Amino acid sequence: MPLDDALAARMAEPDFWPVYLFDDDAPDVYCDDAEDQESHVTRFGTGGGFALVLELTLALEYVDLDLEAPGLPEPANVGWDDQAHFHPHVMPWRELDLLCRAVALHDAELRHPGPMLALLCRFAFLAENDDLDTVTPLVDAAFEAVRPGAAGGGKVRAETREWFDLRNLRGTGLVWTTRADGYDAVGQDGTDGLPLYSLRTPSSEEFPFAAWSALLTFARGRTAAAAADPVLARPAVREALDRCLAADGHEHLRALADALAAAGYGNRVLLRAVADPVDRAEACWAVETLAGLPQGELVARWFGPSPLSGSRSWRLSLSLPVRGRPERFGPQAAEQLNAALQAANLGSAGLGGSSLHPEDGGYVLAEQHLDILIRDDLARGVEVVSRVLHTHAAAGTATLRPQGKPDVIPLRPPT
Structure with missing residues (x-):
């Protein structure tokens, strides 16, 4: 299901992103009449009955994220963001990137990096094992897609830097544990920085741990299936793919696209991402997927050190x-x-x-x-x-x- 038409149109208006991102200089869109408060709902589906449902009420500066999954009688809340009692720490970066890839593979109109990443990155945080070299090119590209404007000078976009400042929980004492039911939960052992505000804590009775785990398993399966096509093992395809795995691999995308087309590779999302990417970052995750590389490995290779490396x-x-x-x-x-x-x-x-x-x-x-x-x-x-x-x-x-x-x-x- 593509992005909701009303939300897509609203996102193109100049005041949307300052309001959505709670910028201090955002215009006031408050409305006294509760029935006239501007709100939007959109779904990001991976297939298999799974979807993340984003609901935002701009005038109230309130953003809510729910999970739809088989076995859940109704969507379950996984987090929310506002200016008062927020609980936005839903997932580490790697999970958001994975889910964006799975949704893009399911819905050709929701390209990654793009609207989903730009809208949902407020619900992702940086954890200890997150390498900024694998992160910043994708976040930059997502905001460039929905809010065009060059960052310039090799610097990250302002939105990327703001997200880093708000969601960088590396070095703050995060502790991942396995609950008695076998699902992963996150806590914080003291803090020397930003505090953790999450429903996904070890003692939580609100977070849908089983459904979230099933969502991630389904997303991993969808991305793995895209790399399982026997066509990718053919010598001409493999040779072209291997050339794209070097630091200058983006210079060889046309040859890979031609080899995939000649071999009859059938995944049109990945084929388009290689042949006609909206940003080099889109081609990068597509090549990673085709080659079966770990998430982010090629991103770091193609884009080099992040301008945020060493930032505090x-x-x-x-x-x-x-x-x-x-x-x-x-x-x-x-x-x-x-x-x-x-x-x-x-x-x-x-x-x-x-x-x-x-x-x-x-x-x-x-x-x-x-x-x-x-x-x-x-x-x-x-x-x-x-x-x-x-x-x-x-x-x-x-x-x-x-x-x-x-x-x-x-x-x-x-x-």
């Missing part, structure tokens, strides 16, 4: 006393911090909450709490924050800490 992100909390300040002081400070960090390509800042103190029988605004994201260079990022706060004579009373930790980061005067 730090999430900080800034408490900013505002009593006696102008009413707009907190929001303006957040705007200036955000502009300064973005201008230096070091991160972003935004309002995260506030504290009220009792006064004269009522309450007054005492503190604004800001969420700070710093990328790659913590020291430089803190310098930018410190400079802005010193400009407003606020560094002496403000407190900057790593999120969830008591350690205070000094806000030294700029030099």
Whole structure:
């Protein structure tokens, strides 16, 4: 079943992706009438009665993901994302990539990387065994397909970087265990970074473990079947395929397409991906599948090191006393911090909450709490924050800490 027509049309509108991705500068699409709230539902089917069902309510900034599977009396919720009590950590990257491949093989109109990956990557996270060299080319290509615009300069797209910042759980103490029923679950043994918010924990009674395991088994079977055609063992095909497995293998795609066509290879999805890919990344996973290579092996070979290799992100909390300040002081400070960090390509800042103190029988605004994201260079990022706060004579009373930790980061005067 192809992408829902109404959603496909909405995705082409310029405000869709900022709203869907919860960008701070997204336009307000809220509607007071609950019956008129804009919502969309679309299914990504692998065949065999399995499908992931995405439901999004843009005005409420709410995105829900359900699983349809044989044996389930009704779709089971596997995760959701919003701005309050989110549980978006449904699957590690490798599972999302696998499911996108299986759906593309089942439905020729849902090419991979494309809409499914762009829409569902918010429900995938990076785990310890995920190599960024195998990830970033596919995420970049997915957003390029649905939101054209060059990243330039060998850098990843902004959407890819934002996803990395939000979903990079490597080094945060993730622990995979096998439950008593034999299914894999994920927990977190303490955290030195982003916390895990998932229904897929060892003690969960909500996550459909058996149905999810069956979905993955079916997806693996579908991709394996595409590589089992005896045609692929013919000498001319094998020779052409082997040439495509080198680092410059993308230069030999035409010869492989010709060899497959001459041999009568019947999988039109993979044949099209080799002969006429929308992006080199599409041809790459197709050749991986045809050759029976492990997921991502050829991606890393064709595309080389990821621009995100070695990247890090730090999430900080800034408490900013505002009593006696102008009413707009907190929001303006957040705007200036955000502009300064973005201008230096070091991160972003935004309002995260506030504290009220009792006064004269009522309450007054005492503190604004800001969420700070710093990328790659913590020291430089803190310098930018410190400079802005010193400009407003606020560094002496403000407190900057790593999120969830008591350690205070000094806000030294700029030099």
